[in-house]
Amino acid sequence: xxxxxxxxxxxxxxxxxxxxxxxxxxxxxxxxxxxxxxxxxxxxxxxxxxxxxxxxxxxxxxxxxxxxxxxxxxxxxxxxxxxxxxxxxxxxxxxxxxxxxxxxxxxxxxxxxxxxxxxxxxxxxxxxxxxxxxxxxxxxxxxxxxxxxxxxxxxxxxxxxx
Amino acid sequence: xxxxxxxxxxxxxxxxxxxxxxxxxxxxxxxxxxxxxxxxxxxxxxxxxxxxxxxxxxxxxxxxxxxxxxxxxxxxxxxxxxxxxxxxxxxxxxxxxxxxxxxxxxxxxxxxxxxxxxxxxxxxxxxxxxxxxxxxxxxxxxxxxxxxxxxxxxxxxxxxxxxxxxxxxxxxxxxxxxxxxxxxx
Numbered sequence: 360x361x362x363x364x365x366x367x368x369x370x371x372x373x374x375x376x377x378x379x380x381x382x383x384x385x386x387x388x389x390x391x392x393x394x395x396x397x398x399x400x401x402x403x404x405x406x407x408x409x410x411x412x413x414x415x416x417x418x419x420x421x422x423x424x425x426x427x428x429x430x431x432x433x434x435x436x437x438x439x440x441x442x443x444x445x446x447x448x449x450x451x452x453x454x455x456x457x458x459x460x461x462x463x464x465x466x467x468x469x470x471x472x473x474x475x476x477x478x479x480x481x482x483x484x485x486x487x488x489x490x491x492x493x494x495x496x497x498x499x500x501x502x503x504x505x506x507x508x509x510x511x512x513x514x515x516x517x518x519x520x521x
Numbered sequence: 522x523x524x525x526x527x528x529x530x531x532x533x534x535x536x537x538x539x540x541x542x543x544x545x546x547x548x549x550x551x552x553x554x555x556x557x558x559x560x561x562x563x564x565x566x567x568x569x570x571x572x573x574x575x576x577x578x579x580x581x582x583x584x585x586x587x588x589x590x591x592x593x594x595x596x597x598x599x600x601x602x603x604x605x606x607x608x609x610x611x612x613x614x615x616x617x618x619x620x621x622x623x624x625x626x627x628x629x630x631x632x633x634x635x636x637x638x639x640x641x642x643x644x645x646x647x648x649x650x651x652x653x654x655x656x657x658x659x660x661x662x663x664x665x666x667x668x669x670x671x672x673x674x675x676x677x678x679x680x681x682x683x684x685x686x687x688x689x690x691x692x693x694x695x696x697x698x699x700x701x702x703x704x705x706x
Contacts, residue, residue: 403614403641406652407621413652422642443621 361521362450362478363393365441367433370397371426373458374484378511380419382454385513387413393449394440398433399424407440430455430481431463431471438475450478450520457483460491466498480520482507522703525626526570526586527563528616529556530609531600532633534577538603541634541663542690548662549603552632555695557597562704564590572619573597578606578639580615586623608640609633613657617650627655630701632694634662647683658684658701662694 366386370379386392387410394407401424406413430453441449451472455465465481472479482505486492496504505516537549544551563569570586571593584596613629620627629650637643650657684701688694699706 397645401611401641403610403645404618404649405645406649409652409654413648417644417648421645421648424642 361391362448363391363446364389364517364520365393365437365449365451366395367402367430367437367451367453368395368397369399369428369430369454369456369484370421370424371399371428371456371458372423373426373428373456374454378484378507381511381513383418384415387411387415387418389517393446394437396433396436396440397421397424398430398436399426399428400432401425402429402433402436404436404440408444427459427461428455428457429461429463430465431461431468434468434472434479438471438477441475441477450480452480452482452520454482454484456485457487457492460495465495469499469503479503480505482516522567523626524568524570525563525628525703526572526620526623527628527630527702528572528574528586528619529560530574530576530612530616530629530631530633531556532577532607532609532612532631533575533600533603534607534634535603535605536607536634544662544691544694548634549600551691552662552694553597553600555691555698556632557594558695559698559702559704560593560597561590562699562706563702564588564593567704570625572616573600574612574616574619575600576608576612576615577604578608579604580608580612580640582615582619585619606639607633607637609637610641610643610646612640613643613646613650614641617646617653617655620653620655627653628702629655629657630698631657631659632662632698633659651683656684658686658697660686660688660694660697660701662688
């Protein structure tokens with residue numbers, strides 16, 4: 360059964376523009392999208408419960424957010440939203456380009472989601488072998504991490520999450 | 522018209538601490554006084570609820586939507602200081618968040634003198650507000666076209682969901698406020 364999903368999308372310049380738009384094109388139309396949050400240093404909701412109303416022409420006009428991306432802020436924003444609306448059984452999909460070590464470790468983001476009883480999956484875009492990233496990802500359940508190295512196959516990713 | 526939940530978004534950036542035309546002693550004080558008149562009419566006549574968000578470099582909710590006229594006046598009286606920066610996008614998002622869960626007609630009315638320079642992009646903020654069902658009215662004071670908007674936003678403003686008004690004096694500001702707020706003077 361498909362789970363309702365909250366997409367947390369890194370919208371900084373370190374994410375390839377075509378990928379940003381591919382994620383948005385897919386999740387805006389996806390039946391089980393509960394909300395979409397765009398994040399850089401700060402996190403902002405784009406749509407809640409009504410994402411299908413968004414027109415492509417509208418979200419294509421959104422400029423890049425200031426980076427570097429802070430995944431914890433995105434997760435915090437999502438948890439607040441989920442609690443405000445009392446949403447049940449939500450899965451968060453956190454998309455991250457990981458250009459620099461964030462101020463708040465990714466592990467803390469995972470912990471926060473876990474403590475809030477929310478399932479979280481991390482999609483790392485164009486992963487690199489910087490030591491801080493390798494170390495950070497080692498302490499996270501490998502089943503919750505998906506690496507995207509070249510092409511994006513969202514259908515496959517969602518099958519894995521579901 | 523059905524009762525609404527309205528958030529007044531008030532620009533408290535440094536430039537609002539200066540006078541302009543008959544906005545005296547300064548734009549901020551004049552705007553606060555105008556909003557208090559209109560908000561009272563909304564609460565007393567239309568039974569609307571009114572909330573407040575203030576912004577400069579940060580945006581912060583001051584009052585969630587309430588029918589309590591005293592709370593509104595008290596909150597407005599606290600808005601005296603200006604600060605550096607101008608994060609209108611953040612403020613619109615905070616206003617839309619305050620309206621989450623409201624089953625009334627949702628309105629966000631902004632008073633600003635433009636000069637936006639930080640925070641969430643305006644395109645994102647407006648899309649979010651509109652997507653959550655809020656009607657948005659942006660009233661700019663003073664020099665025209667200080668708020669730069671993309672072509673797409675300009676198209677969105679042609680829809681009925683966003684109104685964009687420019688005012689040069691207190692009389693025009695008050696008239697715009699009454700019209701955006703859906704009350705007779």
